[in-house]
Amino acid sequence: MTDSLKAIMFDVFGTVVDWRRSIANEVRAIPQLHSIDGELFADRWRGKYQPAMERIRSGDRAWTKLDQLHFENLNEVLEEFDVDSLNDAAKWHLNRAWHRLTPWDDSVPGLERLKSKYIIATLSNGNVALIVNMAKHAALPWDMVLGAEVVGHYKPQPESYLKSAAMLDLKPSQCMLVAAHNSDLVAAAKCGFMTAFVARPTEYGADQKIDLEPTSDYTVVADDFIDLAAKLGC
């Protein structure tokens, strides 16, 4: 079933790294934000992610990289929390917390195994600097950073998957997307990608309601990246 597989591409936020806990910890470490619930702050910030990209997908706004969208969204969240005591340098430092996210425990050892047999690349909406800095910070052993900035389209636009495959000179049927999100996998499958669902049931905290189970028929369903490596013969 996976004989033709050459490259495994990964959603990053939530699938490879635990953005919510990482952002919450960074928020708590800032004296001016000490009294704010870090997880609530992270959720509010992340809540503005899809609407910001949607303006670009729809053509309402020119291409803008995620670092800039994150920064604009951060300013809105700070205003909602009535915080006006951070200067621009402090805000940009916090904004780059997205470059310092912590991987789930199985991510690095699983990726190392998968890399021994396949090309492993990111297919994220994160910009290149964000993904490269995160990789250096967290020892994520990517062969290549593909996705939004390199191809100029935000997921789930079909171009984001199709142009990423084309850049490796591969057919979509030679590529697999790994994600903890059903919507991303369904979009990739429509483009002809193989798919692997790995649940991350605490991505949104203990009360997570969505993406606890696969809701479509994927190529592989794995418990974590180590189980995925085993199921792909690595």
Next chain:
Amino acid sequence: MTDSLKAIMFDVFGTVVDWRRSIANEVRAIPQLHSIDGELFADRWRGKYQPAMERIRSGDRAWTKLDQLHFENLNEVLEEFDVDSLNDAAKWHLNRAWHRLTPWDDSVPGLERLKSKYIIATLSNGNVALIVNMAKHAALPWDMVLGAEVVGHYKPQPESYLKSAAMLDLKPSQCMLVAAHNSDLVAAAKCGFMTAFVARPTEYGADQKIDLEPTSDYTVVADDFIDLAAKLGC
């Protein structure tokens, strides 16, 4: 002098890998090309590289990735050698010899050391598939593939250097180009990059005439990548 250095970018053909010997060996391994001097074939093929890119730099031809330029150039070289016995599959296999080039002995150990302290990325005119496949083949541990295809410009156009730095969210002054070619380093320096010259005195064979010595004042001159790592404190 190099305190601000964050990312080291590498020319690839000739600087990291020994394209001439690798291509010559692949030519010799093909029965229909058995009687041809492999090095002469490699030189003729490589000789068509700059003219093919020049048509794109000048705007005379739309963006075309290097694999395609290599293929068109290969057809011309085969014709010059009066070879008409290779079918398209055999020609594409030979064309992908550029994905299977062998590194100089110091390349991998030097890169491993440099990677421990800096972002290491390619800044090559090779397309992404070529560079990624070469990295898998030769265990080149790149953090990122930048350069021509990702930024849409062939070196030595300034955009190729400037957009590669921008994609890492770095100033040119935080980046260094490593190359065995004076012309590439001079172009990068004009864009504000730091520069490192590493001579590869047999890139063009025993009678090489150019690039035996640095001809400008570079940030670093190193004997090989291991010496470069030592000089950059890795």
